[in-house]
Amino acid sequence: MRRFEVNIRDMNPFVNFKQRGVELPRGCKDLNDVLSKFPSPVFGWPHQYKQGTLADVRNCANRLYHRPYGEKTPFKQTLFILHWQKNVLLMATRDRGFINIEFMLRPSDAFVSEAITEIFGEKAQFTPSPIEGFQTVRVPLPESWEESAQLIIDFLLRAYGISEDDKFIFSFQDGTVLPHAA
Numbered sequence: 001m002r003r004f005e006v007n008i009r010d011m012n013p014f015v016n017f018k019q020r021g022v023e024l025p026r027g028c029k030d031l032n033d034v035l036s037k038f039p040s041p042v043f044g045w046p047h048q049y050k051q052g053t054l055a056d057v058r059n060c061a062n063r064l065y066h067r068p069y070g071e072k073t074p075f076k077q078t079l080f081i082l083h084w085q086k087n088v089l090l091m092a093t094r095d096r097g098f099i100n101i102e103f104m105l106r107p108s109d110a111f112v113s114e115a116i117t118e119i120f121g122e123k124a125q126f127t128p129s130p131i132e133g134f135q136t137v138r139v140p141l142p143e144s145w146e147e148s149a150q151l152i153i154d155f156l157l158r159a160y161g162i163s164e165d166d167k168f169i170f171s172f173q174d175g176t177v178l179p180h181a182a
């Protein structure tokens with residue numbers, strides 16, 4: 001049997017293993033704890049993310065639909081809604097005046113599929129995903145930010161069993177989310 005040995009001198013010279021660990025800061029059990037202990041800057045800074053609850057979905061939807069007075073409207077803007085423990089990653093995208101919500105779906109997610117049918121009905125568009133074993137679901141959202149926020153909240157509650165106190169990470173990105181394939 002071969003033994004695997006690692007020599008610290010062979011590892012990355014820029015990392016000082018005697019000074020810095022890869023652990024979370026003291027008192028933090030996950031990324032949500034880190035974000036709540038070390039609050040993020042307000043939206044508008046380069047790293048446009050913050051931690052919040054379901055109640056913050058309304059504020060984020062409002063921001064996606066309306067920009068502050070005098071702020072230039074980007075061609076495309078995406079709101080990411082993440083909840084790691086419940087495997088939630090939703091993308092609400094404004095592109096050329098149209099707003100859609102997109103997410104990935106496994107065929108085995110029958111409960112999520114039921115929620116899609118119940119909440120979005122025939123508006124939900126299913127396409128094969130570039131990731132094997134998944135489908136991409138895209139749903140056009142209403143013109144009203146209040147209606148859209150309520151649909152997103154209802155979907156999160158029904159499809160993922162989210163509670164009012166669950167913590168999310170919200171992030172805005174202007175422009176293209178991913179580079180186009182060559």
